[in-house]
Amino acid sequence: MLNVGKLNEGVVLDHIEAGKSMQLYKYLKLDQMDCCVAIIKNAHSNKMGKKDIIKVECPIDQLDLNVLGFIDHNITVNIIKNGEIVAKEVLKLPKRLVNIVHCKNPRCITSIEQELDQVFFLADEEKEIYRCLYCEEKYRAHRKQR
């Protein structure tokens, strides 16, 4: 069993679906941060069989975790301070997604002006429906239930 040391301050993302950690690494923009990140793939899980874990050592306010709610709201988010878990975040669908999903409407302005940010806003929280900011094309979140 691989051992990764305890964090002093930061976030532990647990119960990530096995194989999804690199996707989260990108969405959380961890590649752009100058901090210590541990990615554990295919760790044993009693609940899931296999799971991924990400540990990030950084001040908590430097991370925008909203996107996690869109990708998988079953992820456990542990906030660590002074080496202890001080809070567990409940993930909700973010109000706005920037460059996470791409508009598939060929009539959308983003289809010809590729430098534009792909922005979707949460139009219906109950039905988990997002719409493109520009053309209002629908995107259903399809969150996984475990």
Next chain:
Amino acid sequence: MRHLMSPLDFSVEELSKLFDLANEIEANPEKFSHVCAGKKLATLFYEPSTRTRLSFEAAMLNLGGSVLGFSSADSSSAAKGESVSDTIRIISGYADIAAIRHPKEGAPLVASLKSGIPVINAGDGGHQHPTQTLTDLLTIRSLKGRLDNMTIGICGDLKFGRTVHSLINALVRYPGIRFILISPEELRLPDYIREDVLRRNNQEFREEVRLEDALPELDLLYMTRVQKERFFNEEDYVRMKDFYILDREKMKLAPPDMLVLHPLPRVNEISVEVDDDPRAVYFKQAKYGVYVRMALILTLLEVKVC
């Protein structure tokens, strides 16, 4: 700074003020004939549109302002590959307000995000055409005296007609509106409008195929054109385009105070013999389009007229 992207950008109260101003302009055009002197409207039309562009230009000229712009993408820097964002940044230095029509949905919104001047969406693909909706509402309010408590028939292409979708979205905000949606089976209102707009707002509506079955109940009939470009085969289009033809005989079934509106252009869905009927107001409607655009320009430019 304010822009107009969708008819819902304005609250019911704000629309009421806008229409009051439009009616004041209609009653006393002289008073407004120089209020925009020295101001310029840029009409940035990336696709051709005679009526909308000329209506905007007439509106600004009536206010004593001037206009500049282009009427197709070929004659603009878009042909060289310039983005909408860059174009509006440049135009912001040339004009005081801009009206943008673009074949791609959301292009006017992109412009508004980078613009230094108010931007009006003058139609973006099949998405929004807010000044047409404002025109429709002003026509109804001016000629009916109200925007509530009415039975409104909407007839023709309810599937692809963006003017229909915008009008329904705008009218559900008024109490006592009842819709009768008249269309062939193939051109029925899309599910997302029926569910997300009508059912969600507990809006009273029913669907009919025969125009004759709805006519006697209507306070207002909104006719639309079946658009040829929406069909994949000619045969279907030919069958659909003749599905509804409003003629003098059918008008006999309608109440004496029912109004007929049409966003124009028409093809053959309203027979020319109906034009002389006092209930046919579609040419007046085009004139209201100028008044409402004048009121809109004044509102967005925050021009106060004493």
